Amino acid sequence: MKASRELTESDFQDAHDDLRSLKQALESAIVGQEGLIDRLLIAFISGGHVLLEGLPGLGKTHLAKALAGATGLKFSRVQCTPDLMPADITGSEILIRDPQGEQRLDFQRGPIFAPLVLVDEVNRATPKTQSALLEAMQEHQVTHAGITHPLPSPFWVMATQNPIEIEGTYPLPEAQLDRFLVKLNVEFPSEAALLSMLDISLDDEPSEHLQPVLDLERLVSIMATGREIVIADRIKQAAVTLLLATHPATSGGTSHFRYGASPRGLQALLKTARIHALLQGRLQVDFDDLARMALPVLRHRVLLTIESELDGINSDSILRQIIQEWRSRI
Amino acid sequence: MSETLFKTLPRLVRQQQRRLWSAQLLTRTALPFGWLVITLFSSGVIHQGWQQLNSPLFFTLALLPPVLYLSMVAIRRIPTMAEGATAADTQLKAHALFLSAWEITAFRQAPSNTQKLLLARAATELPHWQEQLRSRPKQRPGSSLLLGITLAILGSFLLLLPGKVTQKALESGISDAANQQQSKNSEAIDPVAAINEVLLAEKRAAALQHESQAAMQHTKTEGTHPEEKQTGNQSDGQAPERGNESQMERGENEKNRKNPAARNIVVSKVGENLGESAERHSGTAPGLDASVTTDQTTGQAAPFTQQRYQNISLDSDRKSQAFDRRRGQHLTTTSQPLKTGLSSADRDITSGGEQTLPTSMTPDQRVLVDRYFKQLSQFDESKP
Numbered sequence: 001m002k003a004s005r006e007l008t009e010s011d012f013q014d015a016h017d018d019l020r021s022l023k024q025a026l027e028s029a030i031v032g033q034e035g036l037i038d039r040l041l042i043a044f045i046s047g048g049h050v051l052l053e054g055l056p057g058l059g060k061t062h063l064a065k066a067l068a069g070a071t072g073l074k075f076s077r078v079q080c081t082p083d084l085m086p087a088d089i090t091g092s093e094i095l096i097r098d099p100q101g102e103q104r105l106d107f108q109r110g111p112i113f114a115p116l117v118l119v120d121e122v123n124r125a126t127p128k129t130q131s132a133l134l135e136a137m138q139e140h141q142v143t144h145a146g147i148t149h150p151l152p153s154p155f156w157v158m159a160t161q162n163p164i165e166i167e168g169t170y171p172l173p174e175a176q177l178d179r180f181l182v183k184l185n186v187e188f189p190s191e192a193a194l195l196s197m198l199d200i201s202l203d204d205e206p207s208e209h210l211q212p213v214l215d216l217e218r219l220v221s222i223m224a225t226g227r228e229i230v231i232a233d234r235i236k237q238a239a240v241t242l243l244l245a246t247h248p249a250t251s252g253g254t255s256h257f258r259y260g261a262s263p264r265g266l267q268a269l270l271k272t273a274r275i276h277a278l279l280q281g282r283l284q285v286d287f288d289d290l291a292r293m294a295l296p297v298l299r300h301r302v303l304l305t306i307e308s309e310l311d312g313i314n315s316d317s318i319l320r321q322i323i324q325e326w327r328s329r330i
Numbered sequence: 331m332s333e334t335l336f337k338t339l340p341r342l343v344r345q346q347q348r349r350l351w352s353a354q355l356l357t358r359t360a361l362p363f364g365w366l367v368i369t370l371f372s373s374g375v376i377h378q379g380w381q382q383l384n385s386p387l388f389f390t391l392a393l394l395p396p397v398l399y400l401s402m403v404a405i406r407r408i409p410t411m412a413e414g415a416t417a418a419d420t421q422l423k424a425h426a427l428f429l430s431a432w433e434i435t436a437f438r439q440a441p442s443n444t445q446k447l448l449l450a451r452a453a454t455e456l457p458h459w460q461e462q463l464r465s466r467p468k469q470r471p472g473s474s475l476l477l478g479i480t481l482a483i484l485g486s487f488l489l490l491l492p493g494k495v496t497q498k499a500l501e502s503g504i505s506d507a508a509n510q511q512q513s514k515n516s517e518a519i520d521p522v523a524a525i526n527e528v529l530l531a532e533k534r535a536a537a538l539q540h541e542s543q544a545a546m547q548h549t550k551t552e553g554t555h556p557e558e559k560q561t562g563n564q565s566d567g568q569a570p571e572r573g574n575e576s577q578m579e580r581g582e583n584e585k586n587r588k589n590p591a592a593r594n595i596v597v598s599k600v601g602e603n604l605g606e607s608a609e610r611h612s613g614t615a616p617g618l619d620a621s622v623t624t625d626q627t628t629g630q631a632a633p634f635t636q637q638r639y640q641n642i643s644l645d646s647d648r649k650s651q652a653f654d655r656r657r658g659q660h661l662t663t664t665s666q667p668l669k670t671g672l673s674s675a676d677r678d679i680t681s682g683g684e685q686t687l688p689t690s691m692t693p694d695q696r697v698l699v700d701r702y703f704k705q706l707s708q709f710d711e712s713k714p
Contacts, residue, residue, distance in 0.1 A: 007443050009450070228444040232430040234412050283448045284430040330416065 007228055015225040016281045019045065021213045022070055023279075029066040029206040030059050032193020039184050039296050040067065042279065045219075045226050046271040048181020049137050049157040051122075051300065058186045060160040064118040065207040067158075071219055072212030074152075076114035078133075080125035082168065086132030089119075090142045091149075107144055112136050115152045115216070122159035123169040133157070134176045154220065174259070174303060181268045182293075183300035185316075222278075229274040230284040239269050239290055242326045246302050246319070256308040256318045261301040268297045287330055294323050335453050339432045340411075342463055346421075347414030351404070358403050362396030367478045367485070374488025382493035389489065411436070422459050427452055 019041065026037045043050045044067065052060045061077075068075030078089055091110035097103050111117060112133070119125075119133060136142050137157050142149045159180070161172075177183070189197065200206055214222075244250040247260030273289035280289075295316065304315050369392035377383040409417075412433075419428040431452035434445050441449060691699065 007447070009447055012447065228442075230430050230434075230444055230448050232426060232433045234416055234429055234433065235426060280425075282425055282427070283444060283451060284426045286426040288425070 007225065011225060012278070012283060013281075015222045016278060018214055018218060018222055019279050025070040025210060025213045026063070026066050028200075029069075029210050030063050031197040031200065032189030033059065033063070033186070036063070036184055036186060038279070039182060039293075042272050042275040042293065043182045043184075043296075044156060045223055045275045045278075046181060046268075047154055047156075047223060048268060048271065049159070049179060051177070051180040051183040052158060052160045052186055053163050053183060054160070054186025055164065055188070056162060058188065060186055061118060061120060062205065062207040063186075064116070064158045064160075065205075066210050068116045069207060069210035070212060071116075071214050071216070073115045073216065073219075075116045075118065076111040077118045077120060078111050079120045080122050080129070082124060082126055082170075084125050084129050086129050089129065089133055090136060090144065093145060107147065107149065109149065110142075112142060113149070113151060115154060116156045116158070119157060119159040121161060123161040123171055125170065127170050127173075130170065130172060130176060134172075134179050137179050154223070174301075177300045178262055178264055180300060182272065182296040184296055226275045226278050229277050229282075231270060231274065232284065235273075235285050235287065235290065236270070238287060238326075238330055239266060239273075242290060242294060242323070243269065243298075245322045245326055246298060251322075256304055256313055257302045257315075258305045259303040261298045265298055265301040269293060272297055287327065291323055291327050295319055332449060332453065335431065335449060335456060336435045338456060338460070339428075339435050339452075342418060342459065343411055343415045343432055343436075346418040346463065347409050347411055350409045350414055350417045351407075354407055354409065355400060355404055358407075359396075359400065362399045363475075363478055366392050366396050367482045370485030370489065371481045372485070374485035377493045378488050378491065383489070385489045389486075418459075418463060422462055424455065424459070427455065428459060 023037060023041055026041070027034060030037060040050060040052075040063065052063070054060055064077075065075065067073075078084075087110065089110050089112050091108050091113065093105040093107050095103055096106045122130065122133070125133070136151060140151045140153065140155050142151065161169075243261050243263075243266045246255075246257055248255035248257055251257075251260075269290060270285070272293040273285045276289040276293055277283070277285045298319055299316055302315055302319065304313060304318075308318075369388065373383055373388040373392070377385070377388075415429045415432040419426055422428055427448070431449055434441050434449060
């Protein structure tokens with residue numbers, strides 16, 4: 001394993017350069033979403049699952065395809081509907097006849113058995129199906145008829161959901177949302193970005209023709225390097241302070257949150273901060289890394305109070321305020 | 331190089347810790363400094379313009395709370411080394427490289443592979459960091475700070491200089507209390523009535539003197555009564571004591587004569603508290619009784635009679651009584667009641683006028699007294 005060998009300065013530099021290359025490849029396919037690509041890459045190298053939320057037509061599916069194309073990973077897609085069954089995702093046993101003419105039940109693997117899985121409109125699937133999916137995400141395995149089938153490693157799930165089409169959907173419960181490392185909002189591109197997009201994707205889809213810039217082995221190596229990034233105790237303490245600031249009991253003031261972020265959120269914050277530091281070419285995590293990654297990591301892990309929801313308060317705006325105050329105190 | 335890092339980084343952090351501590355103190359000086367400026371300046375203005383204040387007390391009042399507050403802040407808010415390292419890192423814009431390197435050196439654990447790489451990066455940056463931390467930009471004091479310092483210094487000067495009221499009092503020789511009393515009296519008494527009272531009092535004093543002289547002549551013609559002899563014997567029995575008292579009084583008087591300023595003090599004392607003065611002098615010395623009455627009258631009609639009795643000098647000697655320098659004659663005793671409600675003083679004056687001074691002394695004592703007053707009349711008051 002690469003992590004066990006002596007890492008040199010050039011190893012870090014190579015990892016940083018590879019990340020930069022991957023980022024440039026994605027930016028060539030998806031125009032006007034630099035911030036989104038950065039965060040997606042960070043979550044991807046951190047080994048976490050990503051929840052993309054945005055209006056239809058903003059390129060969520062293309063982004064997943066582009067990532068699969070740029071990394072050379074096998075990519076599978078699940079389009080969620082209310083009649084989608086768990087077995088449609090995980091797989092099921094079917095009766096087959098072997099060449100000798102004998103019949104037996106064989107487990108046919110579902111689309112979840114791929115390194116990179118795009119689950120489109122995840123909130124349209126029933127809670128039963130969602131639960132099967134999210135169990136696979138957490139355990140990295142599928143159990144069927146008493147037999148455990150491991151999922152490929154590394155394993156990533158990119159789920160998308162539409163924030164406006166609420167009718168006929170099943171919003172993900174908080175416990176399941178917590179399984180996603182980050183929740184990324186896909187913003188509407190700027191005017192300049194729209195014009196650029198027309199130039200490259202009017203008649204063709206560049207994400208489908210993207211050549212791999214990294215192979216799986218290199219990707220694993222970068223992930224291992226990312227785990228070597230130094231986090232000072234003072235930074236860890238600051239991360240804890242930030243997490244506790246989202247909790248109503250420890251925030252010190254009138255909180256808009258009913259529930260704060262979980263300890264898993266703290267782990268996610270530091271994991272993503274490490275890769276953010278690597279992307280910046282640093283060997284150590286900075287306070288700014290935490291500040292940059294706090295919003296995508298924490299936004300789906302907090303729950304607004306009923307009063308705040310009735311007042312139309314957005315959890316993002318409250319979190320931004322908390323992060324700003326936290327940063328000014330350090 | 332690593333050893334240099336292990337030595338230099340903690341030193342830089344300690345230096346930054348001290349700076350952070352002093353910066354914290356400075357940022358918290360706004361409130362106590364405001365208190366200091368306001369207290370010093372306002373007390374200085376009051377001291378000069380309205381009322382004389384106790385300067386040391388107000389200096390203490392201005393300085394003590396800020397000193398206590400800042401001492402408390404200085405003790406309770408000592409920054410940790412980690413805070414110092416964070417502050418240094420922020421100042422250097424080192425993106426936690428300084429902080430992480432310092433933590434590795436502070437914990438003195440065997441550094442991991444990545445930590446070694448990080449220390450190597452830190453060692454490269456170290457000279458630059460030292461330079462930056464050494465040449466930290468000096469902050470210029472703000473305009474509000476300069477204004478505050480100016481006001482504080484001005485207030486201190488105002489508080490240190492003698493107050494306006496004190497200067498006036500020293501010039502006129504009248505204390506603040508006397509001024510207040512006079513102003514009160516001048517407001518309360520009708521000046522015309524006061525003049526009438528004074529004139530009436532003078533007439534009555536003259537009538538009383540006439541009666542006294544008539545009584546004296548009557549006593550001389552009748553000779554000495556047996557009771558008088560008895561009284562004289564009793565007086566003989568008490569003579570040593572009285573003699574001692576009169577000797578003590580004479581000693582005091584001698585001192586007063588040698589020091590005219592001491593006699594003036596009597597005037598100011600009378601002016602300070604008339605009631606107390608009347609009580610002090612009532613019925614014991616006729617001369618002083620008269621003077622008390624005069625002073626009381628003076629006090630009541632201060633704006634119109636003050637000038638008239640300004641040159642009155644009082645002597646504690648019984649016979650010299652009050653002396654009007656302007657007229658060049660002694661004031662006479664009065665025993666007539668005044669309309670100002672000073673009945674107790676009047677009663678004392680009456681008894682003072684009728685007391686048996688001639689019979690209370692033996693002839694020898696009288697001779698001594700007469701000789702004494704002769705010497706006294708030869709005394710030149712103009713000489714100090």
